[in-house]
Amino acid sequence: MQKFLKDWRQDAMNKHQYDSAIFIGDKLLALTNDPNDAFWLAQVHYSTGNYSRALTFLDKHKLIDHSPSCRYLAAHCCIKQSKYEDALATLGDKTPAHLLGNTNKSRRKIQHTNGSVRNGVHRKGGSRMERRQRSEEMEKENTSDVKYEAAMCYLRGTCFAKQNSYDRAKECYMDAVRIDVQCFEAFDQLMKNCLLSPDEEWAFLESLEFDSITTDSTDSSQEAAQFVKMLYTTRLSKYKNPSEFSNAVESLSQHYNLDSNPDLLLSKAELFFTQCRFKQALAITSSVLDTDQYNFSFLPLHLACLHELRQTNTLFLLSHRLADHHPEEPATWLAVGVYYLSISQIAEARRFFSKASMMNPHFGPAWIGFAHTFALEGEHDQAVSAYGTAARLFQGTHLPQLFLGMQHLQLNNMTLAHEYLTTAHNLCRTDPLLLNEMGVVFYHLDHLAEAVHIFHQSLAIAKEIDSDPKAWLATRTNLGHAYRRQHNWSLALTEFEEVLRQGQRDVHIFCAKGIDVGSHCGVA
Secondary structure, X not given: OXXXXXXXXXXXXXXXXXXXXXXXXXXXXXXXXXXXHHHHHXXXXXXXXXXXXXXXXXXXXXXXXXXXXXXXXXXXXXXHOOOHHHHHHHHOOOOOHHHHHHHHHHHHHHHHHOOOOOOOOOOOOOOHHHHHHHHHHHHHHHHHXXXXXXXXXXXXXXXXXXXXXHHHHHHHHHHHHHHOOOOHHHHXXXXXXXXXXXXXXXXXXXXXXXXXXXXXXXXXXXXXHHHHHXXXXXXXXXXXXXXXXXXXXXXXXXXXXXXXXXXXXXXXXXXXXXXXXXXXXXXXXXXXHHHOXXXXXXXXXXXXXXXXXXXXXXXXXXXXXXXXXXXXXXXXXHHHHXXXXXXXXXXXXXXXXXHHHHHOOOOHHHHHHHHHHXXXXXXXXXXXXXXXXXXXXXXXXXXXXXXXXXXXXXXXXXXXXXXXXXXXXXXOOOOXXXXXXXXXXXXXXXXXXXXXXXXXXXXXXXXXXOOXXXXXXHHHHHHHHHHHHOOOHHHHHHHHHHHHXXXXXXXXXXXXXXXXXXXXXXXX
């Protein structure tokens, strides 16, 4: 009878017939009084969205302290009800120290023995086969508990993030991945919310114990470890080590048939966007959205590309479609805000960016767009405040600090501009735009040698990351002006001619070139 009921219960779950699963699960629990069946029934209540009932059920059957899996489910129920203090009380507000100290060692031991005891000598208690089976069951159970402990670290980080304690949230997410390298939810939160700088991201990746991943054999375990590391590599910042990113993408595409996988395509598009190759990035995002038009992970990048390429008609149609079908998604109102921004209706754009950020306070593109609207209207104080909020929320990305520096540069406050740009440079040393702005600050401070050096560095990095040369004509122009003020007429003339050769027809460039020619010939 028990097997019959379990099969019936599982069949109902496979069909998402939760009422049937609850009905049968309740009868099975009465028959067996097994904590595992009670936990299973609590999970069904959770799946129906009845979080209060699931939590009460766990408490009624005294399951919360029964195992890490039960405690995890209880905390998850609290989080779904926005009871973050209750969740932390269930989880504990600190990561157990023994997990960070001993987990990797024990996990490697499990991998080495391949889930069994091979050379152990037992002097009493059952046959060798029975002892091996018991050992396998215990080690599988220990591995499962470790994974749930990692998942609880992730939930702990979620609670701290909801309470705006981002430093503690970051540490919890990092602990979760250290304990279980397969805890992708925690890793994704670190990357998606820009909680680590590019240097910190790569250092964190190298510190992870991918060798702790276990499969049926040593060879397949090594392959799985390398596979997971390459997948994680594609999620890191594109401002650092683009060659390693390209190698990971190439290997995943060739050996695992992932060349058309949306996650890899998104990573490629992000790299193109970083390189200012907006048409190539848009081609990728459009190809994915044509087949999966509501893949919301692509929308922020897709919208940014449409804005850069001034495709306002496409933005209009997309934002209308999203508003009709998905008004509950923050990305919908981001799309509406980007459309109004593209047609210079700044007040309307600000309203919809604000709406998106209120729906999801951790939605970075909405905060940046909201701040941009103040900057475009010359409301520098409000722009600084909005960028400051973004910098506090997304501590690992240099962009809010860069935009803060640009605002102070427009206010002719060179000291603060230099301070913010230096902070941004400490977070990311390979953004050509950031280096250009730093060069402009040095230029205005009459530190012309430093300005020339920084402009050269910006152009060198743009070339190194294979960025579109036309995107950096302004930097080359700035370099020419720095040479001109140093009275280095020939080098200045070379830079201005290169700008004109690449198609920048601007009256100021011709004037600067005329001054150089006149000065070089002794006329001026």
